[in-house]
Amino acid sequence: MLNPTKQRPVRIGCYSAFWGDSIAAAAQLVKHEGANLDYLVADYLAEVTMGILAARRQRRIMQGKGEKGIDFVNEFISLVLRPQLPALVKNGTKIVTNAGGLDPVGCKEAIEALLVKMNIKGVKVAAVYGDDLLVDKESPTLESFQEIHSFSTISPVNHTQDADRMPAKDDPIVSMNAYLGAQAVAAALDQGAQIVVTGRVVDSALVVGPLMHEYQWQRSQSNYYDLLASASLAGHIIECGCHATGGNFTDWRQAAFSPYGGYSNMGYPIVEFERSGDFIVTKPEQTGGLVSPGTVSEQILYEILDPSLYLLPDVILDMRQVSLSQVGNNRVLVKGAKGFQPTPWLKCSGIFLDGWKLSGELLIGGAEAKDKALAVGEAIHKRVSGMLKERGMPPLRNYNIEALGSESIFGANGRRGDTREVMLRLTGHHDDTAALRLFAMEVIPSATCMAPGITGGGSGRPKPVPNLVHFPCLVPKSDIQTKLAVGDSAHQTLTWDAWDQNQKFASPPVLASIPLPTINGPLVKTKLINLAYGRSGDKGDVSNVGIIARRPEYLPYIKRSLTEKVVADYMQHLCKGSVTRFELPGLHALNFVLTHSLGGGGLSSMVVDRQGKTFAQQVITGIDIEVPAELVPSHAKL
Structure with missing residues (x-):
């Protein structure tokens, strides 16, 4: 007490x-x-x-x-x-x-x-x-649950709208936790x-x-x-942790070179919570980072x-x-x-096994490094596919090639096709570990039979690992x-409170929308990073991109230029679902939710950025915003 x-x-x-x-x-x-x-x-x-x-x-x-x-x-x-x-x-x-x-x-x-x-x-x-919702289940499958629903990232009422992939009713579940x-x-x-x-x-x-x-x-x-x-x-x-004290901060130099050691001595966060409900966020004295x-x-x-x-x-x-x-x-x-x-629902985190996957890496240097990497990756895939066919084995279920270092995460928006050093990353998915071991054996030989400038990735011959798939779902509180x-x-x-299982979801109060700007003269283009901070992260196969205006007067212009369609078009190489924009007027911010954008989610994704950590950086450094010239910061490059 x-x-x-x-x-x-x-x-x-x-x-x-x-x-x-x-x-x-x-x-x-x-x-x-x-x-x-x-x-x-x-x-x-x-x-x-x-x-x-x-x-x-x-x-x-x-x-x-x-x-x-x-x-x-x-x-x-x-x-x-x-x-x-x-x-x-x-x-x-x-x-x-x-x-x-x-x-x-x-x-x-x-x-x-x-x-x-x-x-x-x-x-x-x-x-x-x-x-642990499997602890008393005779069969670790969805069939053992009386009531279970998929989880929609867009709608609290329609649980199937843009929901992540669920296992089949009889697929074995590795774990399921509320x-x-x-x-x-x-x-x-x-x-x-x-x-x-x-x-x-x-x-x-x-x-x-x-x-x-x-x-x-x-x-x-x-x-x-x-x-x-x-x-x-x-x-x-x-x-x-340090996400609130300068870690992963858009203006990274403020944290990296802050007093008391910067990144090398980052201060961890503290909240001072008042009886009224207001609170202060701070960090220990004489530690690096910043709280702003x-x-x-x-x-x-x-x-x-x-x-x-x-x-x-x-x-x-x-x-x-x-x-x-x-x-x-x-x-x-x-x-x-x-x-x-x-x-009356609890969100749950489930995991099921869907075959095996394997990732291998090769460093490729010299002229046309990106083109060489892609050619090598395609050749290895074709070579392995032929070998699997000869052995009467099914082809790889999925295969992914990335030339890391050539702005591969930016897709068609990348600008570094002329780089002279890339890391070729190859990922395969199959139901049989023997097929993936064959794939692993064919990665390293490319150093002598394919492009010049290939050297090993340093981790040796890769090994197959279980392809675990995460799925969010909803279970009634009364069952937990x-x-x-x-x-x-x-x-x-x-015990939980007595919940009315037929309770209708109460919609939040409607707030006034962030107004669009009144245009009285010519506008110029500047990168979003000059006007806003950005932070992104993951929720299963969903990524969000949060955009916070550096000054309140920037927000109407950001809203005008940064539409759902603009973000969807720019991120189409990664986002295979919908893009929804939400407003946070108190923080002078917008939040974009990108569904089906992480290749299945952090556990099963074949892409290098499995958790959407780079998404905000892609958006704020790649998309232009139209503003009056007088609003462009003096240090910004148009």
């Missing part, structure tokens, strides 16, 4: 954006913030990460080693808890993380064993689980837990749970959903779909009216999040139980 006399805001720092983030991050926050940090949170799980864990478990089973193994993020224990526990316990900082992966209870037990080994007493550990909410995290903290590990919860729950506990929000409060929405936004902003409306707004738009309907288990977040203001050095105040009652284990107490089951 919150101490009623406690007036200062709750301070939460995030040290991990993904499994593989810097091992120096947690130490930085613990060292710099000490007892001033109430919570240390860490996000380890992405869609890709769940696939990695599932593949590891599947491989263990196929090798006859049984189902039991380390199915959580063990690095959390060995690289973070082991060295930092004494200071965390001394400072009274609590830890909340989804490092539990596919086995939160196993992670809890491993932490408790570490506490015994380190002779640290009085620390209660909790596990939140129940997200995005649980924050209620169980709050309950664990209410019961005295100082370390809480979860499985697949929605990323922002790692922050929302502690705030629900600290402020003891009640549904009877008139602003209950607004508070949950603001807390969810705070979690969304810091869940990706630009860095924070980019992260707000990262990996979102419709900004009025950010669907979460505990609330629907409407971020269209969110406003940012710089209130100090590396301190940005965030206000204006609106919240609404959530839907959230479970909680706190210390030595008996495991508990938390």
